Amino acid sequence: MLINIAERAHAEVERIFRVILPESGLTVRKEQIALCHSMLDSLLHNTISLCDAGVGIGKTYAYLVACILARKYSIQLSRPLVISTSSVALQEAILGEYLPFLSKVLLSNSVIDESLTAYLRKGKERFVCDERLSQRLKAVAGTKKNAKQLAALRSLMLRYDLDTVTGLSEFDRRQVCVPKACPKSCARKDTCRYHVYLHQAQSGPAMIQICNHNYLLADAEHRRQGFHPLLKGYGILVVDEAHKLWDAACQMYGEALSSQDFEELTNLLEKEKCSQAVHTLREKSAHFAAAFRQVETREDERCRLPLILTSIRSKVLMDCENSFSQIKRTLPEKAPRWLVHRLEKMERTTRLFREQDSKYIRYLKYDRDGTPFLCAVNKDIPKQLRRALWEQRIPVILTSGTLKAGNDFHPVMEKTGLDSLPNVRTYSAPSPFDYKRNCLLYFPESSKGEPHGSNSESKRIAKEILQLVHATGGHTLVLFTSYSLMGAVYSLVKDQMPVPLMEVWRNSQDTIRRFKREQNAVLFAAGSCWEGIDFPGDIVSSLIVPRLPFPVPDPIREAQRPNYMTLQDYIQAVIVPEMQVKLRQGFGRAIRTETDTCVVSILDYRAALGGKYHQEVMEALPPVPVTRQIEDVEQFIRARKGPDYFLYMGGNKCV
Known part of the structure; x- marks a missing residue:
C-alpha cells in the first residue's frame, strides 16, 4: 500500500515540476526535482533528512511541494506542518511570495482542494x-x-x-x-x-506554521515541562537555514544575566509599588554594570570572552543573589505569582555564575553600547536537541546551502545530536550554476605570511585589492573577517579608488542599498554580510576574501579541546569545518543567477597552492578554474562582460 502511495506522490512531483510550474513561468531545474523526490521519500518513510542545497537549486519550492504531497497522500502526515527559519526575510518570502504562488497554481491544476493557509508565529x-x-x-x-x-x-x-x-x-x-x-x-x-492574533493562530485552520528556531525550541521546552504549547500540534517539521539551529540552541539551553534584566525587573516592581525593592535593585544594577564594564575596545561585539570572576565580581554577584532573595521574601502577599517566579529565576541565574556550575560553559560579551552580558551555555546541546526535536517520531527535513563542511555532514550532525540516531539520511544537491565557465578563483603570486594585524599585512592586502579593482573594472565586494583589518585597509586605499568606496559597519542596510544603486562601486564589509545578502548581475563581479574566515577562539570552542588527542585533531575536527562553512557562505555572494560571472580572490597565503589549508579550501568550494596570474583575471572579465560594464570607471570619488 505504501509503495502505491509513494509512486503516486512521486509521479505528482514530476507533473508539478515538469508541467505545472514551467507553464506558470517558474524556472525548474533537474537538481530541484531530484531534491524534492528525496525530501518526499524521507517524509513518507518518517526519517530525518539533511539536505545540502547549493545556490540556485530552489530548495524552498522543493520542500514546500514535498510537504504538500506528503500531507495529501499520507493520513499520518495530515496534521499541520512547521517551517522554522533563522531570518525574518525568508519568513516574509515564504508568506508573501512562495505560498501565494503555489496555492494559486496548485489549486488551478487540481493538485490541492483548498488554498494553502499559514500563520507566522513569533515571540x-x-x-x-x-x-x-x-x-x-x-x-x-x-x-x-x-x-x-x-x-x-x-x-x-x-x-x-x-x-x-x-x-x-x-x-x-x-x-x-x-x-x-x-x-x-x-x-x-x-x-x-x-x-486576538494568538487565538486565531492556535484555533484557526492554518495548515502551515512559520517560526524562527528560538520559537521552535521554546515550544519544545513548553511541551517538555507540561506548559501550554506555543505551536499547534504538528506532523512534519522543516528546519530551513539549519546551519543556524545550533546557535539558537545555545541561547535556548543557556542562561544570561545583564543590566537589561535588572531594568526589566525594576520596572515590574515599580508597577507593584515596591519602592524599597526598586531602590535596592537600581543600586545593585549599577554595581553589576561597574564590576563587569568593558575594559578594552573590541572589533566585534559578538565576541565571547572568558568569564573571569575576581573577588570584586564574586562579591557583587553574591550581593545581587541575596537581594533577589530578600526582595522575594518581602513582597506583598497579593504580589503576582509570575513576579515571584521572575525573582527566583534571577536568583538561580546569579548563583549559577557565582558558583560556576560545571554543566555550563560561561562567558562574557558586550552589546554595541558596551553593556555587559553574562552568558552560560549548556555543555550538552546535542542531547538537548535530540530530546526536544529528534525523538518526537515525526519526519524532519533540515536544509541549508551550508550544511556540509567540505564534503562531510558529520560536523553538523555531531553538533546537533543527529550522529547517534539510526533514521538519518543525507542528500547533496549541487548548484546547477556553471562555475567552471562563469567563475575564476585567484590566488595572488605575492601572497606570503605576515603577522595578523601587522602594518605589513594591511599594506599587502591594500595593494592587492587596488590591483584587483583595476583588473576587474570595480564591481567589487571585499569580505573581511575583522572590522579592525577592514578599517586599516580602508584608510590605505580610500584616496586611490577609481570608483566609489563604501564601508558597511554592523550591517548598515542603508549602505548596502546605496551600493546596489551605484552603477559601479567597491564595498568593504564584514560580520553578517558573509551570508543572506544578494548582489545579482554585475553589482559584484569581483569577490575578495583577504583572510580565511577561521572562527575567533572563544570559551565555547575551547571547551571542546579536551575531547581530542592533539591540538591538530581539534583544529581539523572543529575549527577547519567552521572555516569551510563560512567560506562557502561568503563564496555564495559571488554568483546568484545562472548568468552571473565573477572572479573570487582569496588573498590568504594559507589558501594558495602549497598553503597549509589549500586542500580544505578547494573542498569547500565548487570545482572552478584556478589562476595565480593577475593577467588571467583581467582577461576573464573582459571576455565575459559587455561594453556597459566598463563605462563607470574614473575619478577618485569616495563615499
Missing part, C-alpha cells in the same frame, strides 16, 4: 501591547519627539506587528511591546490585538 516581544501603546502615546504627547520616530509610534495604532514598522526607536519598541507577563487585570484583555 510576544515582537507585537504591540495596546495598553502600553496608549500609555506611551500619552507620555510623548506635547513633547519635542523626533518626527520620524513619532510617526512610527503612531502607525502602531494600525499595525500590531512591530517588525513591519520602520523608524521605531529601540526604546519605544521596549516600551510598547507585549510584556513577558500580561496582568490579569488588564482592561483591554478581551480586545487586545495580540491575544
